Amino acid sequence: MSDNPASLPTPEMDAAKLEAIADYIGLTQEALERLQSLRDQVQVTLSDEFNVVTADLTQLRRLLSDAAEKLSGTFRVVTASSEDMRNTISLVNDTPDFSVLARIREIAVEMTSTTGTTIQSLQFEDMATQLLQHIDRKLAVLARHAKDMAVLNPTTACVPPLLRAHQLDDLFAKLEGYRDELTIATRKVVQQESLESGDIELF
Amino acid sequence: MSKTALIVDDSATMREMVSYTLKQAGFEPLTGANGQDGLDKLTGQQLDLIITDLNMPVMDGLSFIKAVRARDEYKFVPILMLTTESQVEMKAQGKAAGATGWLVKPFNPEMLLQVIGKVVPK
Numbered sequence: 001m002s003d004n005p006a007s008l009p010t011p012e013m014d015a016a017k018l019e020a021i022a023d024y025i026g027l028t029q030e031a032l033e034r035l036q037s038l039r040d041q042v043q044v045t046l047s048d049e050f051n052v053v054t055a056d057l058t059q060l061r062r063l064l065s066d067a068a069e070k071l072s073g074t075f076r077v078v079t080a081s082s083e084d085m086r087n088t089i090s091l092v093n094d095t096p097d098f099s100v101l102a103r104i105r106e107i108a109v110e111m112t113s114t115t116g117t118t119i120q121s122l123q124f125e126d127m128a129t130q131l132l133q134h135i136d137r138k139l140a141v142l143a144r145h146a147k148d149m150a151v152l153n154p155t156t157a158c159v160p161p162l163l164r165a166h167q168l169d170d171l172f173a174k175l176e177g178y179r180d181e182l183t184i185a186t187r188k189v190v191q192q193e194s195l196e197s198g199d200i201e202l203f
Numbered sequence: 204m205s206k207t208a209l210i211v212d213d214s215a216t217m218r219e220m221v222s223y224t225l226k227q228a229g230f231e232p233l234t235g236a237n238g239q240d241g242l243d244k245l246t247g248q249q250l251d252l253i254i255t256d257l258n259m260p261v262m263d264g265l266s267f268i269k270a271v272r273a274r275d276e277y278k279f280v281p282i283l284m285l286t287t288e289s290q291v292e293m294k295a296q297g298k299a300a301g302a303t304g305w306l307v308k309p310f311n312p313e314m315l316l317q318v319i320g321k322v323v324p325k
Contacts, residue, residue, distance in 0.1 A: 051298055
């Protein structure tokens with residue numbers, strides 16, 4: 001049996017072992033059921049939260065991919081516009097006319113628009129940072145949770161944790177506390193999946 | 204005379220992007236890295252606009268707005284919240300605190316300037 005709480009034993013695996021050993025050491029049926037219930041709940045909580053972290057990382061990957069695509073695009077436009085501008089300016093020097101000046105204005109407008117897209121795309125840094133902070137907070141709570149609940153997963157196979165009723169009560173209370181902490185303290189603030197501009201509302 | 208705007212955000216990238224955008228519209232930007240830092244910049248400073256983030260260390264955006272609105276000289280300065288948050292309850296809290304508007308990140312520079320045009324007197 002591993003110490004990793006993410007791989008807690010399944011109910012099917014342990015039920016028979018727990019029952020046999022409980023008979024031997026005199027644990028009550030009720031205590032056994034509570035122990036199994038606690039294990040199941042810890043397993044579900046850890047599994048759910050690791051899924052949240054995985055979803056965060058997927059979202060982060062989408063944001064970074066979108067940012068990279070948009071910024072690469074704006075880079076190509078800016079470099080092309082810059083070259084176009086240089087060539088057009090050299091035409092002004094040779095044969096100044098209004099059509100050349102109009103073309104320079106067009107290039108300037110194009111570059112302004114590209115700058116806007118760049119500004120919008122560079123905001124990925126803020127959202128990526130907040131997503132990473134969310135992951136960090138989740139993992140910090142999960143690390144403490146896993147440490148506290150490690151007692152449910154003893155390293156010696158076939159030996160169930162010898163927990164008294166009040167210790168089980170404590171663990172149930174801790175599990176409840178961690179669930180609250182994971183819900184409240186690790187509230188997710190970044191919902192964006194891309195770098196499209198967000199909603200605007202005036203009050 | 205150019206108008207002055209205070210930009211409060213814990214992200215240096217965001218402060219730079221908003222500052223750049225406002226400069227294009229003729230604003231002189233001041234910046235703060237969190238609500239408290241923003242408040243420290245307010246000492247008698249004439250302001251035409253405040254743009255603030257919501258989630259920041261030290262002092263968050265809601266507390267910052269309440270503190271700003273508590274000062275007579277800044278009671279009517281337009282305050283735009285620029286945040287990743289889009290929840291209706293959070294917007295309601297922002298409105299109650301005294302925000303003038305709510306913009307969800309990422310912002311589009313052109314659209315930000317349009318909104319500013321609506322809330323800042325010419």
